[in-house]
Amino acid sequence: MHCPSCGSENPPTNATCSACHAPLVPPPPPPSAGRATAGSPVDDLLRDTEKAAKDLAAASARLSKRLAERASEAAKDPSTTAKKAVHKVAKELESVGQDIERLLKDL
């Protein structure tokens, strides 16, 4: 290998330069070694997965809030039958299902 100090060519077994006796250091490992660097496909995937998980958690929280609202409305309205209440809840579930489908499309 080349001596970093004087540039002389040395056999790879030499620990020091045969010309100037400077220590011969092995070349540094390539930058791709070790953990993935920022902006790699793995990082992108992790970020997308985290975002999707957050979006789904938010959608789920919205659903439970809306269902509670519908249940409370249904309890106040004397004309509400159990069948009507179930239909309202089913509509909410449908709209959340569409939200989730939209999120999956964005991935």
Ligand SMILES: [Zn+2]
């Ligand atoms: Zn040297």
